[in-house]
Amino acid sequence: MTCPVCGQAHPDERVVKLIDGTEVSSYSEEWRRQCEAMWVLDNLPDKSNRRLKKPKPSKLEYLSNVRDNRGIKGYEILRKEMLWIYKERHGKRTR
Secondary structure, three states, X not given: OOOOOOOOOOOXXXXXXXXXXXXXXXXXXXXXHHHXXXXXXXXXXXXXXXXXXXXXXOHHHHHHHHHHHHHHHXXXXXXXXXXXXXXXXXXXXXX
């Protein structure tokens, strides 16, 4: 496989599985997007806590920063990925 950014093959590239079982390159945009979405879900709080010495941004604040830096399309792509992962992890519960 070739890197989608530079178009070259990298010696440390691996084939990895996405949550849905799809196999992709560890240099693929799909893998990068899934890793970012999982990191946000696993590491950022649901709500902001300004009382901490080093407060982390909330998930909503992170997405707002993505919208400001990558535009609405980048925001929607990451938000959709986060929602999909959340539903996969929680058994696709419905109200």
